[in-house]
Amino acid sequence: MTSDTVLRNHTVVVAEGRIVSLGPARNALIPANATRVDGGGSRYLLPALADMHTHSIDARELALYAxxxxxxxxxxxxSPDSFVARERHRFGSGKLFGPVVFEGRRMNQPFGNTSGVATIAQAQDTVRYAKALGYEFIKAYSFLSxxxxxxxxxxxxxxxxxxxGHQTNSVDLARGLKAGLRMIAHAEELRATIGVPLTEAGADSTVRLFKESGAWLTPTxxxxxAITNTWGSPTQLxxxxLDAAMARLPASxxxxxxxxxxxxxxxxxxxxNAAYVEITRRLHHAGVPMLxxxxxxGIPGMLPGVAIHDELRLLQSVGMSRYEALATATSNPGRFIAHYAAGRLPFGTVSMGARGDLIVTSANPLQDLETLREPELVVRLGRVFTRAQRDSIRRAIQ
Structure with a gap:
C-alpha cells in the first residue's frame, strides 16, 4: 500500500511477527520450517485492514474483527482501565484471536450518574492518569466546557x-484545531461549522481550517x-x-x-446525511487525510469487521479511487499511528519490518473492494488462518 501497483510473483517472509523479507519470488530465501502459502493463480496479498473508530472489548466482537x-x-x-492496561495486550500479542487495539481515553462533562471532568484540576489529573496507564490518545467529547x-x-x-475526538459544543472548529486537535471523529461533528443543509461559506471555512491545521478526519x-436507515424504522432495526444475532454478537x-x-x-x-457526505467529498478533494x-x-447495523466495507463503499462514493479508499483502512492508519503514537510496530503496508498482519484475497481489490468482505486467508503475526479455522474460533468463544 505504497502505490496502486500490483507487484506480481513476489514472496513475503514473516518471522517473529514482522515482515523480514520480500521481493521477487525467484530470489526468495525461505526458511526450511516456514508455513508456505501458494500465491499462484489469482491470489492477492495486502495489508490487513484497520477500523479507526470502534468501541469493542468483548472477545466475540474482537474475534469478528480479526x-x-x-x-x-x-x-x-x-473501555475499562483493566482492558487498556492488560487485557487488550493478549489480543495484540496474538495470544487471543483478535486485533491490535489502540485506545483513546474519553473525556466529557459529567451527566447525571456518569463520571466526567468538571474542573481544570480533574482534567489535568485525568490526562496524566491516561498517559501513565498506556492510552495512546485522549478523546475530547462533545460537552466539555x-x-x-x-x-x-x-x-x-x-x-x-x-x-x-469531537468538535465540542463550547469550542468552535477553528479554536479546537488551533489548540491541537489532531483528528476529528465523525463528519457529523462538523455540522455547526458547515450548516445543515450545507452552506458554501461553511464548507469553504471547514476546508480551509483543515488544510491550515493539517488535521485528519475519520468521516464514519x-x-x-445506518442511523438514517434506522430513523423511524423498527423494521430496519x-x-x-437479525444480522447481529447471526454474527453471535453479545446480547448487551x-x-x-x-x-x-x-x-x-x-x-x-x-x-x-447529505451534508456529511458532501463535506467529506470536499475535504477529500482538498487533500485532507482520512481514516x-x-x-x-454501538450503532445499529455496525457489525464488527463487516461495517468497514460499507465505509469503504461510501468513501468511493465521494470520489476516492479504490486505492485511496483502501488506503484509509491500511497505510493511512499506519501513518497516523506512527506519527501520533510513535514507538509501535509499523503496520498498514507490506514492507520490511512491518507487522505481519496480512490478508489474502481471491481477486484484485484494486479492481473491486468487495473482494475484501470475505478474505480467503487472514495472516495474524505470521500465523495463517483459513476461513474454516476462523469460523471455528468464533464458534468456540462464549
Whole structure:
C-alpha cells in the first residue's frame, strides 16, 4: 500500500511477527520450517485492514474483527482501565484471536450518574492518569466546557499524548484545531461549522481550517447511513438485529441497539446525511487525510469487521479511487499511528519490518473492494488462518 501497483510473483517472509523479507519470488530465501502459502493463480496479498473508530472489548466482537481481516482497531472511549492496561495486550500479542487495539481515553462533562471532568484540576489529573496507564490518545467529547477543554489540550501537550475526538459544543472548529486537535471523529461533528443543509461559506471555512491545521478526519459515513436507515424504522432495526444475532454478537450489544431509540424517531435525517457526505467529498478533494472508521458496534447495523466495507463503499462514493479508499483502512492508519503514537510496530503496508498482519484475497481489490468482505486467508503475526479455522474460533468463544 505504497502505490496502486500490483507487484506480481513476489514472496513475503514473516518471522517473529514482522515482515523480514520480500521481493521477487525467484530470489526468495525461505526458511526450511516456514508455513508456505501458494500465491499462484489469482491470489492477492495486502495489508490487513484497520477500523479507526470502534468501541469493542468483548472477545466475540474482537474475534469478528480479526476473522474479517480487520487486525487493527482504535477504541474511542468506554473501555475499562483493566482492558487498556492488560487485557487488550493478549489480543495484540496474538495470544487471543483478535486485533491490535489502540485506545483513546474519553473525556466529557459529567451527566447525571456518569463520571466526567468538571474542573481544570480533574482534567489535568485525568490526562496524566491516561498517559501513565498506556492510552495512546485522549478523546475530547462533545460537552466539555471551554476552560476544561483548554486544560485538556495544555496538559496533553505537556505530557505528550495526542488529542482527537469531537468538535465540542463550547469550542468552535477553528479554536479546537488551533489548540491541537489532531483528528476529528465523525463528519457529523462538523455540522455547526458547515450548516445543515450545507452552506458554501461553511464548507469553504471547514476546508480551509483543515488544510491550515493539517488535521485528519475519520468521516464514519457508514455510521450515519445506518442511523438514517434506522430513523423511524423498527423494521430496519429488526433486520440489523437479525444480522447481529447471526454474527453471535453479545446480547448487551443488541440491547444497546434497541436502547438507542433511532427507530422511534419521527421525520427524516436525510438532509444531515447529505451534508456529511458532501463535506467529506470536499475535504477529500482538498487533500485532507482520512481514516476509515465505523463507530461499531454501538450503532445499529455496525457489525464488527463487516461495517468497514460499507465505509469503504461510501468513501468511493465521494470520489476516492479504490486505492485511496483502501488506503484509509491500511497505510493511512499506519501513518497516523506512527506519527501520533510513535514507538509501535509499523503496520498498514507490506514492507520490511512491518507487522505481519496480512490478508489474502481471491481477486484484485484494486479492481473491486468487495473482494475484501470475505478474505480467503487472514495472516495474524505470521500465523495463517483459513476461513474454516476462523469460523471455528468464533464458534468456540462464549
Amino acid at each position: 476473522s474479517h481481516g480487520v487486525l487493527t482497531i482504535l477504541n474511542m472511549g468506554w 471551554d476552560t476544561v477543554y483548554d486544560a485538556i489540550m495544555h496538559e496533553s501537550a505537556r505530557v505528550g499524548i495526542t488529542v482527537v 459515513l457508514s455510521t450515519f447511513e 429488526e433486520a440489523y438485529i 450489544t443488541i440491547a444497546r441497539w434497541r436502547g438507542n431509540g433511532y427507530h422511534r424517531q419521527t421525520g427524516s435525517v436525510a438532509d444531515r 476509515a472508521g465505523t463507530d461499531g458496534p
